[in-house]
Amino acid sequence: MMKCALAPLLCLSLCMPAMAQDANSGLEALGRRDQVLGWEAVGRVDMGQNGFCTGTLISPDLVLTAAHCLFDVTTGEPYEPSTIQFRAGLRDTKIIAAARVRRAVPHPGYTPFMAVSTDSVRHDVALLELAEPIPVGRAAPFAVAAPSTATQVSVVSYARDRENTLSWQRACHIKERFSHVMAFDCDVNHGASGAPVFDLSGERAKIVSIISSGHREGGQAVSYGMELPEILADLKSALRSGKGVFLAKGDAPRAQIRRIGVTSGDKSDTGARFVKARNSSP
Numbered sequence: 001m002m003k004c005a006l007a008p009l010l011c012l013s014l015c016m017p018a019m020a021q022d023a024n025s026g027l028e029a030l031g032r033r034d035q036v037l038g039w040e041a042v043g044r045v046d047m048g049q050n051g052f053c054t055g056t057l058i059s060p061d062l063v064l065t066a067a068h069c070l071f072d073v074t075t076g077e078p079y080e081p082s083t084i085q086f087r088a089g090l091r092d093t094k095i096i097a098a099a100r101v102r103r104a105v106p107h108p109g110y111t112p113f114m115a116v117s118t119d120s121v122r123h124d125v126a127l128l129e130l131a132e133p134i135p136v137g138r139a140a141p142f143a144v145a146a147p148s149t150a151t152q153v154s155v156v157s158y159a160r161d162r163e164n165t166l167s168w169q170r171a172c173h174i175k176e177r178f179s180h181v182m183a184f185d186c187d188v189n190h191g192a193s194g195a196p197v198f199d200l201s202g203e204r205a206k207i208v209s210i211i212s213s214g215h216r217e218g219g220q221a222v223s224y225g226m227e228l229p230e231i232l233a234d235l236k237s238a239l240r241s242g243k244g245v246f247l248a249k250g251d252a253p254r255a256q257i258r259r260i261g262v263t264s265g266d267k268s269d270t271g272a273r274f275v276k277a278r279n280s281s282p
Helices: 009-014 119-124 229-241
Strands: 027-029 042-047 051-059 061-064 082-088 097-106 127-130 154-157 168-177 181-184 198-199 205-218 220-226
Touching: 042 220, 051 205, 061 205, 061 229, 082 127, 097 229, 119 181, 119 205, 119 220, 127 229, 154 205
Parallel strands: none
Antiparallel strands: 027 168, 042 051, 042 082, 051 061, 061 127, 082 097, 097 127, 154 168, 154 198, 168 181, 181 220, 198 205, 205 220
């Protein structure tokens, strides 16, 4: 295996080790209500009429997604949070719950529209605070955890050609790790930005990364994500302080800063952002 000493992301895809592992599973469309059971907290993040990403509840009023989803590529400006909507468990025209966003915060280390690199991927994380919490009984939030030593993961996402139906890839793999960034062989596409990467080895799935960007090599998907615990702690701190937070028009800062918790426990040389724009080709 090549040594990824200085580690541009391209090296991650070229350095993928040949290791014994089970084959990837195909995508399973979760089009029926019974198929969505357990995945209700994963939803589509709609940025007005401009496009969508994938997001996941990590508490009743906090959605984890990719930071680049907060910025309009046509204007270079952040989206007005009140125009962003989270639709939990969307399948065709049905939803588990929907809520508008009142505050949004990208990681302070994230720089919009910079070329894809280990640094941009590592910080490509954002939190959306919903105007109204979604009851746990309707969509139970997922915990965030550090990745284990296992290489098999699972991804639930929306994407191009399946934008109205949640899809689940039961088994794909972490192919390489470097500097808090991971490369995957999971089947993702435009719209899957922010999609949760799950470790299914415990009693309940835990989020160990989210999809930031990717590309295809020889017909095979290569995507990138980051380790989350330290990044998430930074984002919670930013929400508490208000620094770098986008506030929806018409919303005033709350009088008391409440405790924010987590339940339990473009294109570039190396990849393309996986935002799906409406009525346009990627």
